[in-house]
Amino acid sequence: MADVEPEKKAPTEMDEEISMSRGMRAEVRINFDKCRDMFVFDQMGNKIRFGDIYKKQKTIVVFTRHLLDFVCQEYADDLAIIPLEYLQEVDVRLVIIAPSPHNLIKGFKKVTGLNYTVYCDPNYELFKAMGCVESLVFGKVQESVHVKSGIIMGILRSTWRAMQQESRLRNGDVKQQGGSFILGPGDVLHHAHIDQNATDHAKINDLLTIAGVQNVSFPKDRRVLEL
Template identity: 20%
Template sequence: MDNKKLMKVPTKVDSELGNFLVYNENAQGIKFKTLFEDKRTIIVFIRHFFCYVCQDFVRALAQDINFGDLKQKNINLYVVGCGEISGIKNFSLETKFPSQLIYVDTQRFTYNKLGMMRAETISQVRSGKKSEDTKTSTFCGLCKTACSIITKKRQGDIYQLGGTYIFETDGKIIYTFVDDSSNGHCSSKEILDLIQKYSQNIEN
């Protein structure tokens, strides 16, 4: 899981980022730091809500992870997207990932502050080897994405790429993986490995 194309990534959340508001499905804004102030936290940043690769990835996460086990291990897991608040419910229905664990940053402020990449071309977005979590064919996925964009409200910047980060309660960033394409993200198996590794020696 070697990610070499890192941009400038901070080692700790500053006050500007920590106090930035992200929003839940009920349009309630909370400070970004609230997501990790109580315990060690993994946050997966995805592309737009209509990205079929992101949907397949988060769907795999929802299938593979025992959320009750996360509580016992004293570690949080959240998904953050850059789409509209209205997209959270549908994304949750599509992926079976709990909607209360999904937040949005429509301004992409957290993405920029944490050093995530924004592709310059669609070919860059689609580059890279197909992820093991991607079950949808490219043709079907693109058709589904196109239909969603036409029929539903815009659900995020199509050029924005995501990443996976682990935060300590004091805002220190102890793990960073910056996606370099839609396929270039941590797999669900790798997320499970991170949970196992970083939840060890944490008191319940």
């Protein structure tokens, strides 16, 4: 006899404001009623409704620092390593949202080798609505498994990369920190990590594990998920 999946109960916590943080930090609450109808921009400048991003499938949404920041770029270097088939096997999507002008997306993807979708929230409205914080605290690069450069070399690389981009554009607020969320399908929050400083981003393999995706070996994080 086939197994019967238990009936799933509809959310009862305010329906429009669901919370389900599984980390050790303070519980994260998302007002989906507000956030789902906010817009981000693709690299062509088209407006994309945030709620449509995670409407049909479970989605790892990574809110980064601005796109010319070396911490953001080196984190994206590791996101680029994730094989697409790992996500497709479990019907999970990966999306990056940055607090930068959309004009920087094309160059950012070229520099990092990232083939996943990148959107921008240049006025930080969605960042703030999702609970992302502002902070000038940088953090310790040695505590991140995704930052490969030291601070001085990283800043020099960021400056050089910025010179290759359209310098007339504002890059984004250096105080704006990001966060990582696992959402969907629909208005469901599976996990949230709010970055408290520049190097406080979630470990990518932690996000993959929570989302049910096979782990990947990164240069500074060589663990793999043994099935």
